Structures are given as C-alpha cells and as structure tokens.
Amino acid sequence: MIVKDLSKSFNPLPKNKRVVNKKLLKDKKGVCELCGKRGQTEKHHIKTKGSGGNDTEENLIEVCRICHTKIHNGEIKLDN
C-alpha cells in the first residue's frame, strides 16, 4: 500500500512532546477565551500596537468572531 497523503500519516512531533508545545496547542485550541465557544478563533490584541502592545502571549487573546466584534464596539470590556 502506498501512502499518498503524507500530511495525514506523519506526525512531526511525538505524542508526549506535543503536550509541552504550548504554541502548538494554542494554535489548535480554537476555543474562545471569553465565551468558551469552540470554533474559528481570531487573535485580539489587548493593548493595541499603537499604544505599545506586542505580539506576546500576554497581550493576545483568542476570541470568536462574535466576541471580537463586541470587544471592538465596546459591548465587552476587557480588564487591563
């Protein structure tokens, strides 16, 4: 049997290594940090780049599109 789709049969990281790879876990999580909804998430900068925010883990939250919209139109206020 010839495996044609290598991306489905090849795991770049051993299973026990994946747990400590926080970045990878975070990217795969897909859970809104505000409402807990599963699905497509977007990264929101708690502090905007314009006011000195960076692309750091502390400054980014993953939110669903609905919550993201609410943050930006002021319906949801973030403590910070």
Ligand SMILES: [Zn+2]
């Ligand atoms: Zn949400």
Ligand SMILES: [Zn+2]
């Ligand atoms: Zn945003």
